[in-house]
Amino acid sequence: MPAPNPAALEFLHTRRSRPAKTLSAPAPTRDELAPLLTAAARSPDHGKLEPWRFVVIETGAMPRLAALAETCARAEGLDEDSVAKARSQFDQGHLAVAVIEVQKPSPKIPAIEQTYSAGAVCLALLNAALAAGWGANWLSGFASHDRGFVREGLGLADNERVAGFIHIATETAAPPERPRPDLAGITAWISD
Known part of the structure; x- marks a missing residue:
């Protein structure tokens, strides 16, 4: 029989992301963040490629990244609401970890599996932060997909992209529960 971990299962059943705009100081210190990054780095990684890395964005870098997000959004011709949204996660941010997908050549591990692994790291980091008592949110948005922003702001190479911030x-506030998927509507069973 398996050895259950009821506390872990209860956490997974009740976990809820916290909207980034409701997070406030303090943010984790480097020492407090280290075990969360360690937990995230234990994500599934076929072939042990480590097709991801972390860029930690501390409070002091947020204004520069907000301004860069605005500059890049304007260069793309985005409307004012989209420009404001592009910079808002950095205007409001206290600490963010950019999970960077790093595509690595491999004859055995397809690119899509490397992408999945980077996504798993994002979820693992989000859950580790929540389990440690922090508020946390996984965001993407315009800045994560704009090559000018990620090159200049985060130093990404051509084989890298942001899987999530x-x-x-x-x-500061517990979010209300939201509707969850209907399990019967999204599950198929194959018995024979």
Whole structure:
């Protein structure tokens, strides 16, 4: 028989992301963030490629990245609401971890599996932060997909892209529960 971990299962059944705009200081210190990054780095990684890395964005870098997001959004001709949204996660951010997908050549591990692994790292980091008592949210948005922003702001190479920005700080308000998927509507069973 398996050895259950009821506390872990209860956490997974009740976990809820915290909207980034509701997070406030303090954010985790480097020492407090290290075990969360360690947990995230234990994500599935076929072939042990480590097709991801972390760029930690601390409070002092947020204004520069907000301005860069605005500049890049305007260069793309986005409307004012979209420009404001592009910079808002950095205007409001206290600490974010950019999970960077790093595509690595491999004869055995397809690119899509490397992408899945980077996504798993995002979710693992989000859950580790929540389990540690922080508020956390996984965001993407315009800046994560704009090559000018990621090159200049985060130093990404051509084989890299942002899988997500995981914002981590102090929760100020518990979000209400939201509707969850109907399990019967999304599950098929194959018996023979």
